[in-house]
Amino acid sequence: MRRIAHITSAGLLGLCFVVPAMTFLFGTSEAGAEEESSILKIVAVLATKERGSFDPRLEAMRADLRSLPFRSYALLAMQTCAVSSGDQCGMNVPANGFLQVTTTESTATHLKLRLILNQANRPVVNVDLKLNRNAGILIKSNRCEAGTVLISIKTSPAP
Amino acid sequence: MNCNEFQANLDRYVDGELSTADMRSAADHATACTSCDSLVTSSQQLNALLTTAVTDRVTAVDVSGLWKSIEAELDRDPGLAPMFQPAAGNTGNNRPAIGRRFGDWLGTLVGDGAWIPARAGALAAAAAAVALMVSFQGGDREAPRVGPAPGATASAVSNLPSSAASAGFMTASAARTRVRPVRIDSMEVAAGHNVTTWMRPKTKTRVIWVGDSNDAEGFGVNTLSLDR
Numbered sequence: 001m002r003r004i005a006h007i008t009s010a011g012l013l014g015l016c017f018v019v020p021a022m023t024f025l026f027g028t029s030e031a032g033a034e035e036e037s038s039i040l041k042i043v044a045v046l047a048t049k050e051r052g053s054f055d056p057r058l059e060a061m062r063a064d065l066r067s068l069p070f071r072s073y074a075l076l077a078m079q080t081c082a083v084s085s086g087d088q089c090g091m092n093v094p095a096n097g098f099l100q101v102t103t104t105e106s107t108a109t110h111l112k113l114r115l116i117l118n119q120a121n122r123p124v125v126n127v128d129l130k131l132n133r134n135a136g137i138l139i140k141s142n143r144c145e146a147g148t149v150l151i152s153i154k155t156s157p158a159p
Numbered sequence: 160m161n162c163n164e165f166q167a168n169l170d171r172y173v174d175g176e177l178s179t180a181d182m183r184s185a186a187d188h189a190t191a192c193t194s195c196d197s198l199v200t201s202s203q204q205l206n207a208l209l210t211t212a213v214t215d216r217v218t219a220v221d222v223s224g225l226w227k228s229i230e231a232e233l234d235r236d237p238g239l240a241p242m243f244q245p246a247a248g249n250t251g252n253n254r255p256a257i258g259r260r261f262g263d264w265l266g267t268l269v270g271d272g273a274w275i276p277a278r279a280g281a282l283a284a285a286a287a288a289v290a291l292m293v294s295f296q297g298g299d300r301e302a303p304r305v306g307p308a309p310g311a312t313a314s315a316v317s318n319l320p321s322s323a324a325s326a327g328f329m330t331a332s333a334a335r336t337r338v339r340p341v342r343i344d345s346m347e348v349a350a351g352h353n354v355t356t357w358m359r360p361k362t363k364t365r366v367i368w369v370g371d372s373n374d375a376e377g378f379g380v381n382t383l384s385l386d387r
Contacts, residue, residue, distance in 0.1 A: 063362045067203055069175020112344075117369075125354065125369050126347040135340030135363040142369065152364075 036108045037084040038133075039156045040101060042091050044076040048147035061152055064138055070148065083111075091151075095144035096120050099151055109133060111155055117141055131155055160188040165195050173202045179353070179370050186355045200360075341365035 045058060045065070052072025058065065065073055081089035083103040090100045097119040105112035115127045119142050131137065136154035160168075160181075165188045171177050172185045189196045340363040348354045353370040 064359060064364050064366075067173065067175070067359070068366075122349060123347075124349045124352060125367065127367065128344040128346070129365075130342040130344065132340045132363070135365070137341055137365045137367060139367045140369055 034107060035085055036106055037082055038103070038106050038111055040081045040083050040089055040103075040111075041152075041154050041156070042079045042081070042089070042099065042101070043152040044078075044091060044093050045150040045152065046074045046076050046094070046147045047150050048072050064136075064152065065150075068140075068150075073150075076149070093117075093119075093141070093149050093151065094146065095142065095149070097141065097149065101153065104128075113153075115139070115153075117151070160184045162188075162192060162195055165189065165192070166198065169195075169198055169202060173199060182368075183353055183355050183370070186357060190357075 043058075043061065045055075045061070047065075047068065047070035049069070049071055053074075054062070054065075054072065055074045057075045057078075058073055061073075076094065077091060079089070079091050081087070081101075083089055083101075084106050085103055087103050088100060089103075090098060092098055097117065100116045100118075102114040102116075103111060104114060110133060111131045113127075113129055113131060115125070115129070115137075116123055117125045117139065124141060125139070129137070131153075133155055136152060139151045139153075141149050141151065165172070165185055168177060168181065168185060172182065172189075175182070177185060189199055339358075341358070343356065343365070346354065346367075348369065355368045355370075356365055357368075358365050
């Protein structure tokens with residue numbers, strides 16, 4: 001009986017060392033996620049409330065744009081960047097604007113991004129976010145003379 | 160904004176016709192109120208469904224031979240003449256006959272003798288039923304959230320633990336889709352601007368709506384309505 005208790009306590013003592021060591025070596029699932037480069041697709045759209053056409057090149061975004069309070073949409077610019085952690089990607093937008101995207105983490109499942117949108121040399125919005133692979137964001141920025149600028153950012157795995 | 164005010168403005172909110180302040184107020188309320196948020200989703204889905212159904216129907220109807228059909232029908236059936244040129248001494252009410260005959264004629268245009276209004280009503284009812292079924296199915300929706308207090312900062316909101324499951328009103332499918340496709344960890348907005356964000360579950364897209372301002376000076380942290 002005494003021997004069994006001795007073996008059990010030894011086993012528990014061993015576990016106390018082994019488990020932290022394994023955790024240190026292999027990490028948790030979050031920390032252990034491998035880096036993987038991604039493709040960022042940034043699309044700038046000019047939206048107006050005047051009745052007009054829907055740019056056929058924006059067909060893939062129709063579901064996102066349908067519920068917004070605008071009547072016409074035109075593609076302004078489209079940019080694709082391959083990014084890994086620490087990479088930056090940017091795009092000029094109308095009204096003296098600039099969008100800067102910094103990738104802080106890129107894994108097989110998600111990206112962590114920092115977005116800074118400047119307009120007229122002033123920062124308007126600064127966002128840190130986590131974006132799953134199949135998700136996207138749509139930013140409505142300030143109005144300019146021609147209309148309102150919408151910026152879409154979506155991700156896909158790098159080939 | 161309370162539920163009654165929100166529901167009174169629901170259509171204008173969905174159509175984006177509210178003022179910026181009201182839009183934000185309504186979005187704030189929808190963020191915190193699960194039932195009103197469901198109404199927004201149902202309304203959007205119903206709009207999309209009806210738009211598609213009506214567009215398809217209108218496209219399918221061929222009106223190129225409209226007048227030829229009317230003239231042919233008039234020539235073929237002399238009994239229709241009193242509808243347009245009342246015969247001498249005929250002061251009777253022809254309206255039921257007109258309605259029935261016109262309905263028959265419309266029926267021949269699109270199929271059998273059923274009258275168009277009845278079909279349109281059935282179509283709308285079917286569309287509404289399908290929309291409601293889709294909205295209650297909730298397969299692709301984000302889980303209903305426990306609304307944060309208005310004015311909470313982005314980082315505070317995103318780290319809130321959800322008590323929705325323990326509250327007992329979350330469906331199994333909602334619990335399965337608990338992982339958010341887009342999570343905002345922090346957000347700063349230029350002073351004088353306002354921002355509202357919401358999720359479009361079907362496309363897994365988070366909208367960040369930055370309100371216009373005339374005096375964008377400095378760079379501070381404004382109150383945000385998040386996690387929708």
